[in-house]
Structure formats: C-alpha cells, structure tokens
Amino acid sequence: MVNPASASSPSAREPLLQAIGLSKRYGTFLANDSIDLDLYTGEIHAFLGENGAGKSTLVKTMYGLIQPSAGELRFLGEKLELTGPSDARSRGIAMVFQHFSLFDNLTVAENVALGLDGVESFAAMSARLAQVSRDYGLPLDPNREVWRLSVGERQRIEIVRALMQNPKLLILDEPTAVLTPQEADQLFTVLFRLKSEGRALLYISHKLDEVKRLCDTATILRGGKKISTCDPRQETAASLARMMVGAEIGEVKATSARATTVPRLLINDLSLEPDDPHGVYLKGISVEVKGGEILGIAGVAGNGQDELFSALSGERQAPKDDNVIIDGHAAGHLSVTDRRKLGAAFVPEERLGHGTAPRMKLSENALLTGHAASDMVHHGFVDKPKTLETVDKTTKTFDVRKAKRDPEAASLSGGNLQKFIVGREILREPGVLIVSQPTWGVDAGAAAVIRQALLDLSGRGSAVLVISQDLDELAEIADRIAVMFHGHLSEPIAAADATREKLGLLMGGASPAQAEAGVSKEAVHAIGA
C-alpha cells in the first residue's frame, strides 16, 4: 500500500506526477498545447472539459498509450518515458476506461487474468480478486460470465482489476456515465476510500456537480490548452461551465403553445425476443406519446433501450402490426422506409456507422434517411443538388461547423455530427421523432442546440420520444419520464414529480409503488449487487 499522505498542504509536498510543457501534435492539430500540471497523492483531481478539449489525449499520454510531441512527464521527480500501458502499470499508474475492454463470454476472473501482467497462478489470482473486491465493497462473483452482469458490475471488474495492481495513480474516464445515481454514490464511497489510502485519483468528467462533490482540485481544459486549475468546491457550476465552454451556455426553454392531445405514437403491448443471445427481451411495453409532448425514457444502458429503438424504427419488425402505431397507422410490420413515409423520423445512439456512413459525404448521409420521404430521388435517380441543399440548410439552421461544404461524416466532431444528424431529421418536420441518447458525448454548446430543437419540434405539435441515460437532460426537456429496466417499461411519471431518487430506484428495478414510497437505499444496493 502507498503511504498515507502527509497532512501538509499540497504545495509543500512533492507531486506524484507532473506534466511540464506537455504537447501532443497531430499534423497541424495541437491536441495538447504545453500543459503544466501537478497530481498529488491523497487527492482527487478532476479534468474538466468539453469533447475535444484534450482530456483523453492527456490521460492517454499519462498511461503510455501516446508519446508526447514535446515536454515531459515526471513521476516522483524523475523523468518518465513510458513505452506503453504495461510500462505505466508496472510503475503504478492504472486506468479505468469509459468503454470497457471485457470479453462477454468469459468469466469475471478470466477477464481480470487477461488484463493483468503478473505471473501468479489463476487460483491465486482468483482468490486475490475475491479479496480485493470484498475489501473495497465492490462485490463480484469471479465465476460469473460477463454478459450476465449489469453495466455497473462490469465497471466494478475494471476497477477491481486496476486496484489489484495496487496503483499509486488511478485514472477514471467518465466513470459515472453509465451508472444510476445510486450506483454512482456507491462508486464515490470507493473513491473516497482510495483517496484516504493515499492514492492519487484522476477523474475525468463533464458533470459539474459531481466534480464539485468529489474532487479536491480541478484542471479545466479547452481547445487543448489548460485554462485554469482551481478548487471546484470554491466555484459554482456556472463558473466552471463558463471556463469549460469559454462562453455562457444559453438555457433551453419550451415554447408555450403545446396544445394537442392526440396520441401520435402508440406502443401497444410490445414484446420482442432479442436477436442476439446477449440482448434484452422486451416485455409488454405500452406507452403513448401525444403530439406536442416529449416523453423521456430513462434507464441504465443495456436494459432494452437498443432493442426498443430498433423495434420502433423498423430495423426489427414487431410481432404484431398494431404493436406500433404511428399517427393512426399500424406500423409494426412496416419497414424503416415505410415508417418514415408515415412521417416518423429516427436518430440512433451511435453516430458513426449507424446514424451515418462514416466514410461517406454529408450529402450522401442526407440521402441515407432522406430518400424515403422527400424529393431527393426521381425515378431511381438521385437529385444531388437537393441532397446538398439539405446539407446547407442543416448547416445553417443548426450551426454545423465543418471544414468544407460537403466533408465525410467521420471528419466532423461528435457535437457537429450529432447536430447534423438531428437536424437532418428535424428539417423534414416529422410527426413522430424517436431519438436515442441525443447528446451523448456532445459538448455543452451543441447539446443545448439539440435540446432546444427537440423542444421546438414538439412545440410545433410533433410527438417526441427521447431515450436517454442523462437524467439532467430528461429533467430539462421531457414532459413525462418512464424508466426501462430488464426489458420492462415503467408507467411514465410527470417530469415535475420525477425526483432523481425516484427515477434512480426505478432504474434499479424497484416497482413504481416502491419508488413512490422511497424504498430505503439498502434495498436498492441489494438489487444492484
């Protein structure tokens, strides 16, 4: 174990890890621009910044995945030149990635064994795994296959794997992005414990309230540069956001006229077998979305949201034609194209490869969904000027920033591409819009634009269904919120009554009645474990 931190103030201590003038250049693009920074033991240090601010590049440099172009890292005062992640691990630097690197068909112990560099026997390793997970209150069954585990449990594997290397510095990349509020609370307890053991923690996030609650120091990055290092507890969420974005973020507001009460999207008792063995069974989902309304669907990832989306979009057919009704037409057996012709539009979660063909131009990606229900195609021939017109209109209306008029989709930043994808659908004025994770991994500025566009669309009388893991987002735009858990969809509750705690309980599998009664935290933990 690392020695506990001394009680003296950070500045008097030697930093554990130091970056001095650290730069990373890709061609003409500076991903990190001479960054100086000190990480101390016994401290949780936050990296705050929007997408593309340079957070990932910086931590990847610290983890040996990237070699810096200029400047250096110092570890306990000595120059550190990492040859790769295993080198970083052997020096006591561990990382928990946002996207887990786990094999679904292997057990917990097998996955951990694959990720460790040591030479101990499998039995000894399993025993140590059980020990570490017990010690830190991160319960895990070493013999369970990963595909049976919830996302929170999968994250535990990654954390335990990192802890088994007894790291001096633990880097966590957006660890709460996939957790329920209650699961996040559990994680924070573990992080505080690690801090008190005298480890240094580096916490990457863009959730400001979390950083304020958890972190001792925050370094704000913007456009590859360090903007400031501050004590987040002394800052307000607004001041932190200002430093991150470099400007005030406008608040979204609903337009007043949201009158219609006609249900435009009806889901009737939709049950659907998953098409792959690790998928989720949809069980009797019923809900309606009225014109002028935004219905939010919350839930931890992997509880059937993807399956629901493909059943609604028509990428998978429903068992019965009237399982899905779009504007009064039974659409359960219709193809994606026919559903679009009924005035429905869809925005999937995955931008590259699902919402767009990454290596195709934006005009071609406009055609991707536009061919169904617009005048882009005449007698089988594509009207190219029309597709370009759609690109230009979307660019103008949604402020899509790009290097040239018609670049490949993959060359756009996440936020700009998302604005394009959402914009492309909204410009068609769909009567029903189904959108999954509308602002996932999108910078705050773009997120505000997208949320406002969804509100405006519903204000014009469309029915909007938003599947999101971001409770703040749903609170901001949804009129009613339902929760998905294990393929079930709860009764929607009015957004005004949907407290974080209530939603968190539903996300953990409590019944609506239990959530109403505010079942004790212990019960949820028991379910989560």
Added chain:
Amino acid sequence: MQLVLEKRAERSTKIAILSPLLAIALTLVTMSILFAILGKNPVAALIVYFVEPLTDSFTLMEIAVKATPLVMIAIGLSLCYLANVWNIGAEGQFIMGAVCGSWLAVVTNGTGAGPWVLPAMLVMGAAGGALWALIPALCKVKFGANEILTSLMLVYVADLIMDYLVRGPWRDPKGMNFPTTASFDPVATVPALFETGRIHWGALAALIVVALATVMLGRTIKGFEIRVVGAAPRAARFAGFSSSRLVLFTFAVSGALAGLAGIIEVAGPVGVLQPGISPGYGFTAIIVAFLGRLNPVGILIAGLFLALTFIGGEGAQISMKIPLDLTKVFQGILLFYVLACDSLILYRIRLIATQKKASHGTA
C-alpha cells in the same frame, strides 16, 4: 525507428489514384527480380511483355479482344465487392453463360434460322450466368453459407458440365472426336468490327456496360444502396436497405454480365463451344476490379492493362521461352500489391523514433 500505420481523418483521393500505379511499379520490380532468377534479361523481358504488344495494330486489337470479357466481368464483380458481397465464381458464371447461349447455337446449327438467334443467345447467356450466380446468393441468404466458398466451388461444376456437353451430346459429329461443338452459323456469331482482326461488337458492348455502371453507381439510388451496404451495413439497415435483397441483386447482375461475356466470347472470337474458352478471365477479372479501384472507368483501364499481360505473356513465351504461367504469377503479385497499397488510402506510414530502454535509468 519504427514504422507505424496512422489513420487518416479523410480518405486520401490522391493516394486512391496513385495506389494502383504504385502497385504496378512494385510488381514490375518484383517481376524483374523473377526474370533475373530465371536467367532472362529483365529489361528485355519487360519490353517484350509491356511495350512490344503496343507497337503493332494486330496485337493492339488482340488486347481489346482480351479486355472485353475482363471489363464486363469486372464491372459486375465491382458491384458485388462494393456491397461487401464476395462473388469469386465469375469464371463459372462465364462458362454457364457460354453454355446456355451455345445451346441455341447448337440446336439451330444448319437449320437456316433467322437473325433472331444471336440476340436470343445473348439473352440466354446473361440469364444462364445470372441463374448460376443466384445459387450461391440464395445459399447465403437462406442458409448463411459462405458465398466465397460456394461461388468458387461452382466454377468447377460449371467447367465439368461444359466438358460433359462438348464431349457428349453437343460434340460436332464431323469434328473428328475433338471435344468441341460444330462451328456456329453466321447468324449465331458476333460480327467483327473491321475487315481484319478479331475485334468484334462485344468490345462496344463492354464500353456500354462501363457507361451504364458509371451512371448507376454515381447517380441512382440503387448505386447508393450498393455503396452504403458495403461501407456501413448498420447504417444501410437504418436507411431501410435490405442486405439480403442486395446480395441477390449484385450476384444476379454480376452473373448476368459474366454470362454475357461468356456467350460473347464463344460467339465472337472463338466461334465454337470448347474447353479452354477462358484463360481464367473470371479470376483475372477480380484483379481488374480491384486494380480499377472498383470504379467503372478505372476498370476499363485496368482491363486493358491486364489484357496486355496476356498478350505480352504469349509474346514472351514465343520469343524468350518464358513460361506462360509467369503471367499468372504476375497477376497474382499485382493483386497482392494492389490490396497492400490500398491500406495507404485510409492510413499513412509514419516513422516513429523509439526510445531506448536504457534511457529509463533505474527508476
């Protein structure tokens, strides 16, 4: 120092054009080494291979004759490959096209049938190739059978069917027991373009196919569908395009084009149905498709170039006693380099300095 492949932000159009040229250059270097090993003067051999055929109007026309089936087949294959559908069996579809079309030529032989015979033969050739291609396509769609294996295996089936027919029921009774049909009647023959030389109307048909493919891929929703299904299958499904339908479509079209090339070949330059009507056109067309960047105009150029290697190879065999099989070696090496150079379109090579372990000290 260390060589690293680094992903480019956008595909490089410059490299997309340069890559086949680079591949050809590397192939020529490799071939020179092979010539040297065989004890031949590499410079003289390359001249025989690649320059001499271009200096004579007869061989120039022969290049066009050889390029005709290559281009037609490769255009069809490029549609498959763009859609990530792997039709390797064009050789079999070529043969079945030739067989189906020839049936009409055989049964009308000497009956004085009218000029409808040739057009009907062309239709039957295309239909035969398409139906033969639909076998692996249906197996893939219905049972998930790997189309690479099934389409390839059907090549040998087609070859044996043809062999049986020309040695058995369709053998020319006056053919002195040679395995061949009777010579086709003039109404069953593709006319030559000029008085001399073997260049025929099929060459124009190939050009029309190139033009149609250019329009289809560039301007129509079907062409877009083909490209999206290949480039981003999930996005294609989201767009409402069915990949199984496209498997059937691309196999049928490429089979039809290969079958058409087959019947044009036997009804044109060859004039009879016999074993060995194809020196491996269906396989060489795979190289043509990739060397031509799966682009119709590129395929036209690549088809002419590969035709040159056939003619040059024959010349080299006659004048320098270089084995004809070396042409196949050449084509194989070329495909290898084309595919290797293609990675440069999406990646760039970078030299990266590696730190010496010693510089870490004892930390």
